[in-house]
Amino acid sequence: MNAVEMRGITKRFPGIVANDQVHLSVNQGEIHALLGENGAGKSTLMNILFGLYQPDEGEIFIREKPVKITGPTKAAALGIGMVHQHFMLVEPFTVTENIILGAEPTSRGCIDRHRAEREVREISEKYGLRVDPTARIRDISVGMQQRVEILKTLYRGAEVLIFDEPTAVLSPQEIDELMEIMENLVREGKTIIFITHKLKEIMRICDTVTVIRRGKTIGSTSVKGTSEQELASMMVGREVSFSVNKQESRPGKTVLKVQSLTVKDSRGVEAVRGLDLEVRAGEIVGLAGVDGNGQSELLEAITGLRKAHAGDILLNGEAITRLQPRAIARRGVGHIPEDRQKRGLVLDFSIGENMVLQTYDQTPFAKGFLLRYPEIFRHAKRLIEDFDVRTPDEQTHARALSGGNQQKAIIAREVDRDPDLLIAAQPTRGLDVGAIEFIHRRLVEQRDKGKAVLLMSLELDEILKLSDRIAVMYGGRIAGWLNPKTTNEEEIGLLMAGGKVGEEVAQG
Amino acid sequence: MKHLEQIHNQSAWLTSLISVLLGMLVGAGMMLAAGYDPLLAYGALFQNAIFQPYDLGETIRTITPLILTGLAVGLAFRTGLFNIGVEGQMIIGSLAAAIVGLKFSLPPVLHSAAAVAAAAVAGALWAFIPGLLKAVRGVHEVITTIMMNFIALNLSNWLVRTWLSNGADSTDKIKESASLRWDLLSQWFDNSRIHLGIMIALLAAYGMYVLLWKTTYGFELRAVGYNPHASEYAGMNVKRSILSSMMISGMFAGLAGACQLLGTSGYLSIRGGFEGIGFDGIAVALLGANAPIGILLAAVLFGVLTYGGGNMQFAADVPFEVIRVVFAAIILFVAANLSQSIFSRARGMRREPHA
Known part of the structure; x- marks a missing residue:
């Protein structure tokens, strides 16, 4: 049985078609990978499934029944839960408080803490999450916080869990533990949609993989019958060298x-x-x-x-x-910082301005106190070409670029300064x-x-x-x-x- | 002029424009509900604000300090600071201008220039204190600037009573040589109280544009405003930027104070409370999207509404408070960015693409 089926989904945004006749069918009880480059349209598709966007065309079936998902509340009622890449937790609250937020069990008008804690503990044990329901979010590790997000969806009765690039923030050990948890979830009959672009993880844990490229479904295949190499070229659209x-x-x-x-x-x-x-x-x-x-x-x-x-x-x-x-x-010294959006770029500056973030007061970008924008933009144009930064032009704000292109812009800037280190x-x-x-x-x-x-x-x-x-x-x-x-x-x-x-x- | 478009992107223009229209509609609704004729009232408002030379002069006089306080708030906003202390910095500016205007004797042009300069410096110094506290100790500028407003108010009142007058409620008139009035200008506008402050305001707006978008220093100020972490990474001095942005903001506020004192009133009196022009600057900056041209236009609008609103009371018998409601409604619409959602719904989309 299909737990989820999305047929012919099209979603247009001004200027781009984010999803173009996309098909996705996910079997009950499997881990289904949704693979694609940044900006391929994976997030848009999942946001449609989670009710954040309405598709312009296409139909959605949950357990073989046609549905209209009008919002996240509707999605939750249909048993769809999403574990977001950026956690949505209240730091000073405890694990239990975060989990029941918005769905608090009450007795005589007051929150029934004991019942809530007991329920959270039960779910946590059932799926091997090992979360302490009384710990405060700010005191627990990132890996634990992610488990709280998983618990949150389970507590709300999710049958289909969407994981949005869950391993991006985890250490190798935490990734191992997450995989174990995912296996436990599937063993208990849950269905998982796993958004990722890490091929290793797909090979390791997924049953089926659907590849999306530039908003279109490229294909869907069983993981057993494919290889990393094949998935990579499906995703990118050309041969990719790993070594x-x-x-x-x-x-x-x-x-x-x-x-x-x-x-x-x-x-x-x-x-x-x-x-x-x-x-x-x-x-x-x-x-x-x-x-x-x-x-x-x-x-x-x-x-x-x-x-x-x-x-x-x-x-x-x-x-x-x-x-x-x-x-x-x-x-x-050139420095490609750990957090590109926090340290590496001023997101509301144009690409051109970001390219001179350290050198704006030097020739040829400045003459005395005055900036020379023509020079700044000419410089940016050259770097954009040399480093293949995909942007409409050098005056586009950095915010509008995909993560990969933001990173390319930073690398262009740092490498171009020709640092010894x-x-x-x-x-x-x-x-x-x-x-x-x-x-x-x-x-x-x-x-x-x-x-x-x-x-x-x-x-x-x-x-x-x-x-x-x-x-x-x-x-x-x-x-x-x-x-x-x-x-x-x-x-x-x-x-x-x-x-x-x-x-x-x-x-x- | 491609650069100007960049500063002021289309959506900001639209937001402001639609907010103004919606705000005036709300005002019209209020008038209808209270049994007044909105068309008559608005007609009277604009007619009495701009059509007669005298009224036009008075409207420009009303606009002048609004431009400067709007710039003060807008510049601070651009660098990530919320300067609510413009009111107080303006009071201190007035105070400094009054002291120079009363206690010094200088030749005509030089005297007024000195008084204006003193006001600018005093405003900057008054803003230096919260700026320093923010940069060094991380004290939130909203708290400190509000407190500084009260200190400014009472300091000014105390000095007026003790030093600048003999226990009276107001000082003498400043010396003629320090005044910003110019007889010829006043005569063109039918002897209204228009003064040279408008030139100062326009220069300040141009100065802000050049500083922020043309100079390397402005590049730093804007970068720090958008992202202090990246600015620090890029080797900019974040603390110095915070400090100088507060001071430039305070300088604009001080200039507004100079205009009020040297141009409009001519003497300093004890205030029972805040005049509110500094606070109106917040509204002006918000409506003007923190950009010089936007601030100019927003100040013109608020100036026209304020001055014309006074006349509307006589001509159409509509209470002035309606105009304050229109102000508030406009700001609410800008802040809620309601217009954008209306617009995007019309185009059948819900949010920015995030694919």
């Missing part, structure tokens, strides 16, 4: 030297504790580690965004420890294979030009593929150095979790 073509590295002189660096986080706790690190010209050093082990603080200290508490940071032999971000950038923090987070391929190529290109690259990533795949040396961070220190050619995910994982590994490559 990064790169030569043996020829490391030169030391570009970045970090000596017994200590950095405190925003709460005043030491996040980096006496860390040593060296990155040489012509090599990519991969910085692996579970999120929250001081990687972000380390990179912020190097780029001047956070004060170093103790220790030294040398760039080309010169101390940059106490310099302002602007001075550090001008000495030759390029720091790339999670450069491909949330991007599709096409964009990832492009960005990886650019990073290797920088290395081959004799630049030093420091790559921080939570994706072990990426670290293994690109790095010439791997530094694993744990508890604010480098727990060990590994050679990507001889190591494997298990070994890195062990170091990431604080274990010891026998064979280590000496630093330097």
Whole structure:
């Protein structure tokens, strides 16, 4: 039986057709992947199923019955629940309070806390979610918060759960746990629609996959009969290479030297504790580690965004420890920040303005105090072409671009400044294979030009593929150095979790 | 003029325009409900605001400080700050202008220039305090600027009674040499109280446009306003931007105070409460979408409504309060952005595409 069937769905927005005669049929009790690049129309389709948008054409059937989904309330009544990518939780509230919000069980006009807690606990145990109903949201990890979102939909009686890129925010361990939970859900008869562009995850857990490209259904196939390679070319519409073509590295002189660096986080706790690190010209050093082990603080200290508490940071032999971000950038540090929308771009500025975010007061972009917009836009035009940033023009606001193109714009800006040291923090987070391929190529290109690259990533795949040396961070220190050619995910994982590994490559 | 379009995108224009029309409709509805003839009333309003040289002059005089307070609020908004202290900064501007106008003796043009400059500096300094608290300690500027309004009001009143007059309710007239009135200009407008402040206001509007959209410093101010995190990442000095944006905002407010004192009243008197021109600046900036040209147009509209509204009372016997209702309704419509949803529904879409 089909749990969900969407037939001939068309949704137009001014200027674009987001969904064009899209078909999707999801069997009862399966995990169905919805695969597509950013901007392919996956979210639009799911928002239609969740009642946020009304389709211009097409029909929707839930358990073989035609329905009209007029809003999220209607969707919930039909047993459709959505686990959003960005959580919608009230931070100071407890898990239970968040779950019952809007559907509070009452007794004599008051909220029946005990009943609510008991119910939440029951559901949590049934599906192996292991959530403490009395914990406050702000005290629990991102992975736990996601489970609260899952619980929320289950509490409201969801039979079909839509997961919108659920693994984007999770660590490798949390991803494993999420997969287990998804399997439990299916075993108990739920149906899951899994929006993603990570092929590995599809191969690992899904039964069927529907591929969408540029608003059209490309095809639907059983996962057993397909391969990552085939899915990737269905998604992108051309052959995609997974391996990064790169030569043996020829490391030169030391570009970045970090000596017994200590950095405190925003709460005043030491996040980096006496860390040593060296990155040489012509090599990519991969910085692996579970999120929250001081990687972000380390990179912020190097780029001047956070004060170093103790220790030294040398760039080309010169101390940059106490310099302002602007001075550090001008000495030759490029930075692709972890959070592109928060740090990397001013979303309400045009692409042109974003391309000169650090250099707007230098020639040729300024003459004295005055900006020279013709130069700024000419510069942007060149970068947009060189880096294949898909945008209507250079005057379009950054907000209007897809995530992948926003990231390309940042990379264009940073690489074009031709820095001696390029720091790339999670450069491909949330991007599709096409964009990832492009960005990886650019990073290797920088290395081959004799630049030093420091790559921080939570994706072990990426670290293994690109790095010439791997530094694993744990508890604010480098727990060990590994050679990507001889190591494997298990070994890195062990170091990431604080274990010891026998064979280590000496630093330097 | 492609650049101007960028500052003022189409939807902002539409929102403002439709909000004005809806606001006036609400006013008309009120008048109908109260038994007045809205057509007659609005007719009287516009007729008495612009058709006679005297009225036109008086309307321009009403518009002048509104432009400046609108710019003050708008500039702060652009850099992510909500300056509710324009009222107080304006009072301090008036106070400084009065002191220079009363206590100094200078040749004519120089005297008024000095008084205007003093008002601008005083307004900027008054805004410096909340700016500093915000930049250094993170104290919310809404709280501090409101408090500073009351300090300004009482400081001004106290000085008027003790130092600037002999225990009277108001000071003497400022010296003729400090005045912004210009006989020739007044005569053109049938001896109305129009003064050179309008030139200051227009220059200030042009100055804001150049500063924000043409200079590197304005680039920083706007970047910080939109996204302080990215600005910090790009190596901009976020704290300095907050501070200077507050001060420029305060400077505009101070200039508004100078115009009121040196141009309109000519003396400083004890105030029972706030005049409200600073607060009206919030409405002007909101309607004008925080852009110089929009603020100019919004100030013109509010100026016409205010001055014409007074005359409407005589001509059509409609109480002035109706005009305040129209103000409020316009602002409500802008804030709720109701017009946009009406428009998008007409085109059969619900939200911006987010595919």
